[in-house]
Amino acid sequence: MRRERSREALREGLRAVTELLDKQEVLDALAHRQEGPKRELLEELQHRQSLAALRHRVRDLHPADLAYIVEALPSTRRVLVFRQLDPRRQADVLLELGDAERGGLMGLLSRDELLAAVREMDADDLAWVADALPDELRPDVYASLDHASAARLLSAHAYADGTVGALMEEPPATVRDDATLADVLATLRSRPALPAQTDAVFVVDGRGLFKGVLRLAALVQGDPAARVGDELSPGSVSFDPGDPARDAAQAFERYDLVSAPVVDERGKLVGRIAVDAVLDFLRDSAEREALQRAGLAGDEDLFAGLVESARNRWPWLAINLVTAFFASRVIGAFSGTIERLVALASLMPIVASVGGNTGNQTVALIVRALALDQVREGTVRHLLLKESRIALLNGAVWGGLMGLFALLLYGSPALGLVMAAAMTLNMGVAAVGGVLAPLALARAGRDPAQGSSVLLTFATDAMGFFIFLGLAAVFLG
Amino acid sequence: MRRERSREALREGLRAVTELLDKQEVLDALAHRQEGPKRELLEELQHRQSLAALRHRVRDLHPADLAYIVEALPSTRRVLVFRQLDPRRQADVLLELGDAERGGLMGLLSRDELLAAVREMDADDLAWVADALPDELRPDVYASLDHASAARLLSAHAYADGTVGALMEEPPATVRDDATLADVLATLRSRPALPAQTDAVFVVDGRGLFKGVLRLAALVQGDPAARVGDELSPGSVSFDPGDPARDAAQAFERYDLVSAPVVDERGKLVGRIAVDAVLDFLRDSAEREALQRAGLAGDEDLFAGLVESARNRWPWLAINLVTAFFASRVIGAFSGTIERLVALASLMPIVASVGGNTGNQTVALIVRALALDQVREGTVRHLLLKESRIALLNGAVWGGLMGLFALLLYGSPALGLVMAAAMTLNMGVAAVGGVLAPLALARAGRDPAQGSSVLLTFATDAMGFFIFLGLAAVFLG
Incomplete structure (x- = not known):
């Protein structure tokens, strides 16, 4: 069995x-x-x-x-x-x-x-x-x-x-609101088998206008003499075919739906959307997002051809080269400083890397808050303030630690101070960038999960090098 | 309405x-x-x-x-x-x-x-x-x-x-396999309302052992005189309470389930699992994964306190500092080379950054393939070979381009060649690391989505610096 x-x-x-x-x-x-x-x-x-x-x-x-x-x-x-x-x-x-x-x-x-x-x-x-x-x-x-x-x-x-x-399928059996439950049972017995994931039939009036949803459980448990119109589910949710699928998926999660009617603007039932389509949609979206976050434009078959696969990675590579090139020019501008103190060359990637990583933590929190629709005008200031404070706190603790390391390694208290200050400042840049990048992308109608990380890493790399080498040029030059 | x-x-x-x-x-x-x-x-x-x-x-x-x-x-x-x-x-x-x-x-x-x-x-x-x-x-x-x-x-x-x-809820109404559909209809009418998301009732025999699933649609459409035992859904899926929730979620997606019985090892019905619990589970897992990928240990309330939030980010910061410190020591080992040719300091982050980004593309593909259970012994060699070839192809194209830039910027053909060679080699490191890191974590029973990126970036940073500066020391020293 x-x-x-x-x-x-x-x-x-x-x-x-x-x-x-x-x-x-x-x-x-x-x-x-x-x-x-x-x-x-x-x-x-x-x-x-x-x-x-x-x-x-x-x-x-x-x-x-x-x-x-x-x-x-x-x-x-x-x-x-x-x-x-x-x-x-x-x-x-x-x-x-x-x-x-x-x-x-x-x-x-x-x-x-x-x-x-x-x-x-x-x-x-x-x-x-x-x-x-x-x-x-x-x-x-x-x-x-x-x-x-x-x-x-x-x-x-x-x-x-x-x-x-696009997720909609043909509406299953519809029944009239003036029929009795016994009528409906008799009618359904003579019809072809109901499709899978049918927890309800949809109810229309004499003119074919959608009236509501009759759960099969209500049909089974109700008084056979009762009128369909009196047994409708209270507060049923319906969708317009033009509604974003994402909103429908959220409604399925929020209200624990199994199937829901799709009704056009004239009130006519045009189809139904079932939870399997929603699950598929959520799965597809999640997979696409995971790939896009890594800069893979399209879905890639694991057994796809070589050139096709290589090309799938080009747009991202190109963007990455441009930003890395820019960061490289920032370093190039300080080549005199580095020549005088070569220790700067080995310390500067730490400042950039730690900034990038803490910034991406902030990005992850903001992207999640955006997805859950928790970000509103009033909260942006709150978030900026909070993330900046965390950055300063963490900068003081971990920047101080790295400054100590720099001091011990190179025996220069000034270098240690520059290191600690640069890390703290760059974590501030990361906090502000981590809040603003996803918000800016969302406001521009782009997917914040996709581009935020590139923007943020660009900022923390370029600014990290600039802050660290700039401070070094002023105080150690 | x-x-x-x-x-x-x-x-x-x-x-x-x-x-x-x-x-x-x-x-x-x-x-x-x-x-x-x-x-x-x-x-x-x-x-x-x-x-x-x-x-x-x-x-x-x-x-x-x-x-x-x-x-x-x-x-x-x-x-x-x-x-x-x-x-x-x-x-x-x-x-x-x-x-x-x-x-x-x-x-x-x-x-x-x-x-x-x-x-x-x-x-x-x-x-x-x-x-x-x-x-x-x-x-x-x-x-x-x-x-x-x-x-x-x-x-x-x-x-x-x-x-x-952990996702299971109390089983809804159960019916006996030797009852008729008419009996069931009569019984259900006298019982309290069936819970939401009930598309089927579960069938047990006289000893309370689980026999199968009776869809409400079958109950409604079947001959009232038919025996329940003859109207069971063919090939219904049931779970053991100890099964991983992830497997159950996959089964719900795969077989388009609305609810399914949970049966213990003695064949007794102990509960049911419904699609709303599955949706919640998938949503929770996806959110937790997104946060963990950025190194956030736990769920963080947007309005949580400052110290709590700051602490949530410490483990990741600590790991990041250790890896960045190690990469920094790799650079430190070549300080003599950098002193002689300071252009190396501005070019080296490009090699590391591009390696990290292409490697993370490979990681995303492998993590997805692992999640879809598409990776098997036979395919690992295939994937390693394919990703390495892509890396060499992309390395030749984009590494060549960056080599040309280096040549134009610094007027040194040797530096251009070192740049191109280092980028190609580090993309090879990224390809191999991008395939092996998630596979190794998965084999060790860890979540590949979480740790792969850290491991990979560590490899591409340290190796990127080492390859580029090493080649420079040999050919430009």
Whole structure:
């Protein structure tokens, strides 16, 4: 009864598939090396047998598990495993794959294979994979749709990425507000099975206008003679297709929703959004953010090509070179000072590095506060003041310690004082920059999680070198 | 019907509450300044009036929205707003607050206030807030629990943070596998309302052993005469209370679950886990990770005290100082070389910084691959090879460019060549370090997202300085 779906079970499935693929490749290699028709026939039989074993192994796996296994394989093996599935399951696996992996796999399939799989999809599915669909296939795919599906696909395309409309799926069964619960039970019994993650049906009036949400629990537990209109969930949340997906995700988290209706501005029910779409959206956003924070423009398939992968890192490298170059020129301006006291060259990276790190702590706190919507006009002054105080406190403690080290290493009290003062000041720069950089980016409509760290490190590097070498030029020159 | 729950509506609520609080404070200040009993009476009346307005304003807010507003206020105002709620809603708000904010607020309440709110909680709620409960209150709180709740609370405490057991709540209605759907419908109608996020009831046999899951949709749509045992969901997923919460969260994402049974090793149903707990867990983990990546040990309330906040940053500062100090000693070892050619001092941070940044790109990719469980023995060699090739390619392109800059700036072809070679080599160090650091941490059972960046930056700084200055000492000395 209990299905073991743990990580280990998945790994075990992957290992089994990999073994079968290994066997397959050995057989292929043998068949290439051997000669004589008899031998070939033998190999051919073995080959078929191992393919059958592979097909058997993948037959009962959940599409999500299959997608996991496919993603863990190099391209040629991905195609081989994928071809062992019937088109219906191929469609399911395509839907479960990551964007980069789906695009890669679809690019390797033949036109007919792709068409067979895509024809198994409904309009919501098609909207989901449409970006990876080659242009020349679109007419064939769209021609096979009925009118309602075509309309649905078009409307799905009408909503931009990152809106509720893009996460929306077809509304499930709707019921009339003047029916009784018994009517609803009878009607639902005659309809096709409700989709997964259905915790409620949506209620419309005679004109098709959205009236509210009837929880299945209320339907099951309510008096069969009660009117639907009297059993609606109080305070249900609905969304507009143009609402930002991020707001919808926050509402799902905040109000513990399972599914919610999407209603257009005329009050008509146009779809529903379910918690699985929200989970996927949150997961995708988190992954994209983690990559973008490191300066990786797009999603990168672990098995992507070399040049493509190298290029993915170029914009960041370019920015990094420009800022590093600028910091380098700051140092260059003080080359006379460094020539007179070469100890400065070895101490200056400490000032810059500690400033960068404390500043990034502040950035992390502010980015989190922005995401939780805790930053308001009144709080900015408070935050600046607080972070500056912490910087001065930490600067005094740790800057003092480093000053002591400098004194002990180089025997110069003046150098120690300059070191302590520069570290304290640069931590002040880090505090102010750490508060202001994310706020400025957020106000400019940019993602503060992405650019703040570059801006901040630029400031703490350049200012760190400038403050330390400047103080040294004045007091030690 | 449609409730506007957007960000703007929440901000509006917060603004209104803040205004009322401002008014309140002005009145308080006036009352302090004025004298004479008549004046006082007048102020007192106004004071009461504005408190009533505040109470009115917060009365209809969703507890999650109230928690949002409370978190956005400084401590004294938090208490004032909180005191306007009845104990039942106070309990709800406490449950919705973030860990740091809940602890702070509970510390400010009187013993009686706290007891009143906590007495409104059931065993699941109590387990959730238990960490913030002062020790001296525990006997009073626990004494008021009935036997079943006390047992439930004890068992909730038995599971470590980060396990399914810690996210588990009491199982909702269970039904017998030999009942008919009509029986179930009749039984459920006589029971208390099913909890939110109930998409299914759990099925047990005569001995109380877990048999499977009956979806409410199946209950509603099935033949009333059918036996429950024949209508179970195929392939339902169940968890063990000791399973890692992270695995359960992955299963919820993978298989689009709304709720799932938790079954102990004897096959007895001990609880359920619902998607809201999973969403909270994912959100908490993501936030904690973002803060930890920046070296912030614990969750930090935006309005926490100065010393507490400063201390939160010390462990990271200490590590950073040690690594920076080490890198500084590497430079110190080459002070003779720098003295002869001071241009080295201004170019060396470029080599270290670019290495650190490209390495962190690799780290981000590997950490993501680890989180998605895509890294296996076979792939490590593949990844090392691929990242090294990318590093050499990018090193040749961008290192060459920087070498050209160095040549133009300082007029020395040898310096340009050293620069280009050092950048390429350090990008190789970054590639290898970027692959191996997260893998080593993961193998040691540590969180790769947290420590990899420190390790990597340490390597690229120290090695960057060493390679660049070493090459310079050999070829330019």
